[in-house]
Amino acid sequence: MNFFPRSDDKAPDMLTLYGEAVSSRLLLGTSLYPSPDIMRRSVEASGAGILTVSLRRESSRDAGAGSRFWQLIKSFGARVLPNTAGCHTAREAITTAHMAREVFETDWVKLEVIANDDTLQPDVFGLVEAAEALCRDGFKVFPYCTEDLSVAERLLGAGCQVLMPWAAPIGTGRGLINPYALRSLRAFFPETPLIVDAGIGAPSHAAEAMELGFDGILLNTAVAKARDPVAMASAFAMAIEAGRLAYLAGIMPPRDMASPSTPVAGLAFLDAARAS
Amino acid sequence: MTEAGSLEELCRELGISEAKIATARNGDFVPAKARAAVALAEGDAIEVLSPRQGG
Numbered sequence: 001m002n003f004f005p006r007s008d009d010k011a012p013d014m015l016t017l018y019g020e021a022v023s024s025r026l027l028l029g030t031s032l033y034p035s036p037d038i039m040r041r042s043v044e045a046s047g048a049g050i051l052t053v054s055l056r057r058e059s060s061r062d063a064g065a066g067s068r069f070w071q072l073i074k075s076f077g078a079r080v081l082p083n084t085a086g087c088h089t090a091r092e093a094i095t096t097a098h099m100a101r102e103v104f105e106t107d108w109v110k111l112e113v114i115a116n117d118d119t120l121q122p123d124v125f126g127l128v129e130a131a132e133a134l135c136r137d138g139f140k141v142f143p144y145c146t147e148d149l150s151v152a153e154r155l156l157g158a159g160c161q162v163l164m165p166w167a168a169p170i171g172t173g174r175g176l177i178n179p180y181a182l183r184s185l186r187a188f189f190p191e192t193p194l195i196v197d198a199g200i201g202a203p204s205h206a207a208e209a210m211e212l213g214f215d216g217i218l219l220n221t222a223v224a225k226a227r228d229p230v231a232m233a234s235a236f237a238m239a240i241e242a243g244r245l246a247y248l249a250g251i252m253p254p255r256d257m258a259s260p261s262t263p264v265a266g267l268a269f270l271d272a273a274r275a276s
Numbered sequence: 277m278t279e280a281g282s283l284e285e286l287c288r289e290l291g292i293s294e295a296k297i298a299t300a301r302n303g304d305f306v307p308a309k310a311r312a313a314v315a316l317a318e319g320d321a322i323e324v325l326s327p328r329q330g331g
Binding site (some may be wrong): 029030031032033039052053054055056057058063064065066067069070073082083085091092095096098099100102103104170220221 | 290291292295296297298299300303304305307308323324325326327328329330331
């Protein structure tokens with residue numbers, strides 16, 4: 001979604017992930033919405049071209065729930081990115097990824113290996129182990145990781161072509177709690193698509209990440225749990241677009257000293273005492 | 277408890293063989309086309325998963 005005109009006629013500013021170009025830099029989760037209809041309208045308002053989904057136990061008491069959800073998601077026309085949420089070991093995540101590939105008919109997987117239920121911090125050792133196995137099996141892995149540079153290096157070495165560092169723990173909405181580390185990650189891997197995943201609470205957080213040069217934002221709770229999810233989806237879309245445009249436009253460096261924006265030359269001398 | 281001899285039969289017994297599902301036995305993925313060939317044994321842990329909301 002492009003809300004604002006660019007100042008030139010360059011080709012559209014697309015996000016390319018594993019060779020697939022998408023026009024929106026917002027990736028949206030499908031959880032926690034008050035209703036399927038509000039989810040649908042939020043997806044539309046966000047302009048997201050990629051939606052995250054999961055796998056959970058099929059219940060014989062509610063047979064067909066999964067099929068109905070899948071039909072709803074397919075009707076949005078977006079690409080799906082299945083996750084391995086809730087997996088605590090590489091083995092669980094690998095099996096879940098294989099199950100997701102069959103059900104969702106995609107080799108894309110948002111790889112989550114969780115270390116701790118309180119922080120939902122990635123288990124980076126299990127993450128690298130699972131990423132190595134899945135990349136070997138032909139998956140296109142989107143690893144949910146920390147901002148650690150050596151972990152990033154290991155994931156890229158495993159075959160990941162995209163990294164998804166957290167801003168803050170999942171669902172906390174605290175924004176970029178370590179902007180220094182995120183800036184370092186961006187600087188160390190200038191060619192790798194980097195998507196900030198988790199911890200974004202306000203559109204300003206998303207804009208800040210985009211201004212740092214991140215390539216996209218993956219969101220769920222901040223939209224789904226807003227008082228008006230549809231309006232919040234629009235707000236995030238605009239903030240991400242604004243942050244991206246600002247990054248491309250080049251943000252002025254901060255200065256310690258004030259510097260007038262109105263020309264000093266030609267200033268009238270109206271107070272003889274001050275002129276002397 | 278089930279009388280089903282294979283994973284495919286179990287899915288039919290549960291009325292979900294035509295649903296959008298993926299299966300695993302004892303923590304290992306079992307592709308749809310392999311379900312008929314996977315015989316069930318006492319104590320097998322079977323998981324049947326289907327699409328859900330995710331973040």
